[in-house]
Amino acid sequence: MNICFISNVVYPFVHGGAEKRIHEIGTRLADWGHEVTVYGRHFWDGPKEIAHEGMTLRAVAPEADLYNEDRRSITEAIDFAARALPPLRRRLTNDEHDVVVASVFPYFPVLSTKLASLGTDTPLITTWHEVWGDYWEEYLGHLAPFGKVTERVTAHTPQYPTAISGITADRLAAIGPGHEDIEIVPNGIDVEQVRTAPLPGDDGDGGYDVLFAGRLIEHKNVDVLLEAFDAVAADHDATLGVIGDGPERDALAAQADALTHADRVEMLGFRDDYEDVLGHRRAADVFASPSTRGGFGITFLEAMAADCTVIAADHPESAADEVIADAGFLVEPTVDALTERLDAALGGARPPTSPVAHARQYDWDAIAEQAETAYRRAIDGTW
Numbered sequence: 001m002n003i004c005f006i007s008n009v010v011y012p013f014v015h016g017g018a019e020k021r022i023h024e025i026g027t028r029l030a031d032w033g034h035e036v037t038v039y040g041r042h043f044w045d046g047p048k049e050i051a052h053e054g055m056t057l058r059a060v061a062p063e064a065d066l067y068n069e070d071r072r073s074i075t076e077a078i079d080f081a082a083r084a085l086p087p088l089r090r091r092l093t094n095d096e097h098d099v100v101v102a103s104v105f106p107y108f109p110v111l112s113t114k115l116a117s118l119g120t121d122t123p124l125i126t127t128w129h130e131v132w133g134d135y136w137e138e139y140l141g142h143l144a145p146f147g148k149v150t151e152r153v154t155a156h157t158p159q160y161p162t163a164i165s166g167i168t169a170d171r172l173a174a175i176g177p178g179h180e181d182i183e184i185v186p187n188g189i190d191v192e193q194v195r196t197a198p199l200p201g202d203d204g205d206g207g208y209d210v211l212f213a214g215r216l217i218e219h220k221n222v223d224v225l226l227e228a229f230d231a232v233a234a235d236h237d238a239t240l241g242v243i244g245d246g247p248e249r250d251a252l253a254a255q256a257d258a259l260t261h262a263d264r265v266e267m268l269g270f271r272d273d274y275e276d277v278l279g280h281r282r283a284a285d286v287f288a289s290p291s292t293r294g295g296f297g298i299t300f301l302e303a304m305a306a307d308c309t310v311i312a313a314d315h316p317e318s319a320a321d322e323v324i325a326d327a328g329f330l331v332e333p334t335v336d337a338l339t340e341r342l343d344a345a346l347g348g349a350r351p352p353t354s355p356v357a358h359a360r361q362y363d364w365d366a367i368a369e370q371a372e373t374a375y376r377r378a379i380d381g382t383w
Contacts, residue, residue, distance in 0.1 A: 001375060003029060004037040006088070006102040006113050008080040009066065010057060013043035015274070017298055018103045018129055021187055023053075028368035030054030037097070039084055060084045070247045071139065077106035084109060088116040099375050101125045107154040114157050123378040125160045127185070130295035131171035135317075151175065160378040162371075165319040168295045181383070183374045186323075187296050188367035191360050194305035197278035207283025208241035208266065209346065211308070213299055214289055216246030221290040221313065221333050223248075226255055226265065228338035229288075233261040236346040241284070243277060245270040281306035286345045289313075290333040297323040301362050304328065304355035309345045311338065327351050327358035 005026060011019040026036045031054060042048055042059035049058045061083035064076050091097060100117060102110045104126050117124050132139065136147035155161075155176025162183045163169035169182040200207045210229060214220050222242060229240045242252070242265070249267070256265045271277050281287060287303030292315040300323050303310050310328030312320035321330055328351050331337040377383045 001029075001372075001379065002035040002037075002096065002098045003375060004039060004088075004091075004097040004100050006084060006100060006109050007038060007040050008061070008077065008106070008109060010038055010040035010043055014066070017187065017296075018127070021127070022101075022103070024188060024190070024364040025368045025371045026055050027053045028365065029372060032368075032372070034372075039088060041080060058087075060087050072106065077108045081106075081108035081112035085112040085116050088113060092117050092120045092122050095120070095122075097122055098379050099123050099125060101127065101375070104128045104154060105130075107150045110154050110159070111157060114159070123160055123383075124158070125162060125375060125378055126154075128161060128163045128168050128172050128182075128295075131155075131168055131175065133171060133175070135293065160374075160383050162374055164296045165322050167319040167322060183377075183383075185370045185374055186362060186367060187298050187301075188362045188364040189298065189301045189305055189359065191305045191356075191363045193275070194278050194281065194302055194359075195356075197275045197282055197306075199279050200276070200283050207280060209236070209238040209284065210240045210286045210288055210342065211243070211280055211284035211303075212241070212287070212289055213243040213277055213280070214291065216242075216244050216248040216252055218248060219291055219293045219317075220248075221292060222252050223255055224290050224333060224335055224338055225288055226252065226259060227335045228342050229265070230259040230261050231335075231339045232343045232346060233264045235343070238264065238346055240265045241268050241280060242266070243268045243271055243280060278302060278306070281308060284308050286311060286342065288338070288342065290331070290338055291320075292317055292333050294318045294320060300324055300328065301359050305359035307356050309350060310355065311341050311345060325353065325358060327353040327355045 005022045007019055007022055009019045011023040030036045036055040038057050039060050041061045041063055043063050061080050066076055100113055100122055102113045104110055110126055114124055136144040140147050152175050162185045163172055164187050169184055212225055253267050281303050287308040288311040290313040292313050297320050300310050304327055312324055312330055313333040314330035329341055331341045
């Protein structure tokens with residue numbers, strides 16, 4: 001197959017879940033003999049087109065800021081979609097690619113990719129990471145109707161949709177195509193990379209009993225975790241490390257400083273080195289993230305691969321229950337419920353299923369095989 005991916009951001013020059021998924025699947029498909037091209041912004045040094053780990057990276061737009069303050073830039077997404085359309089149209093009308101795969105979100109590149117493929121036999125496959133629905137109210141405020149309409153228009157655009165989880169597939173089916181037409185191809189992890197990541201050093205940053213890693217935003221409920229940890233810290237002589245940055249960082253740092261056991265909590269900020277984060281997971285006994293939103297939960301898989309006892313929130317807006325199954329624990333996202341489960345976990349309570357064995361089902365090799373099968377079905381017309 002000759003496969004192309006459309007993504008304004010390209011890993012490893014920009015780090016994020018959607019672009020890392022393309023990298024992990026794309027490099028494996030290239031290793032298996034497929035031709036793989038990624039169309040993106042020019043985030044790398046050198047010419048606009050380069051070979052990278054078996055793939056071709058093709059810049060169709062210059063490097064640009066992705067965020068406007070704490071939100072993804074709408075103008076950047078529109079700009080990339082407009083710039084990507086002409087070169088992609090030329091390639092597709094010349095039958096250069098057998099299939100084109102576009103990530104959602106942002107939405108506008110999906111729409112321009114569909115325009116580029118009109119009149120050709122090249123199928124458009126979309127990867128839906130989340131369906132926001134009413135969350136647009138919180139994210140965009142008075143501009144929420146614009147986000148909702150764009151999401152619905154994208155959902156109704158003719159496509160072969162894949163979703164990273166069942167909960168995302170259900171939400172997509174509610175606003176767009178029928179549920180039977182949506183393939184679930186989850187996100188994955190490199191289990192051996194997690195299992196062999198270097199442990200934290202002995203320089204005062206040597207690992208923590210309880211770990212959180214993620215963006216510091218309201219629905220992650222790190223404030224709930226801080227209060228729950230404070231209630232059990234002394235009983236278990238435990239420490240907590242919080243990895244991440246975001247708009248809630250200052251408020252959470254102030255809250256941490258005011259805890260009874262403030263000396264047991266460390267706000268570690270954003271870590272540039274991915275293997276450093278993995279090493280902290282290996283060093284931890286418990287990974288706790290009471291987030292009430294999430295279309296998947298890659299951090300849970302990484303923590304399970306590191307053999308952490310995972311604690312997540314049981315909430316209808318989160319796919320944590322689907323990802324974790326019975327290889328971790330789900331709790332109500334309240335201080336009391338999380339305190340009780342942290343107490344048990346630090347006391348040695350373990351889930352019924354081995355976290356590591358469960359995580360191995362999501363190794364990137366297995367996920368790339370699922371993606372390859374889906375792409376062939378779209379090309380063959382057997383979707």
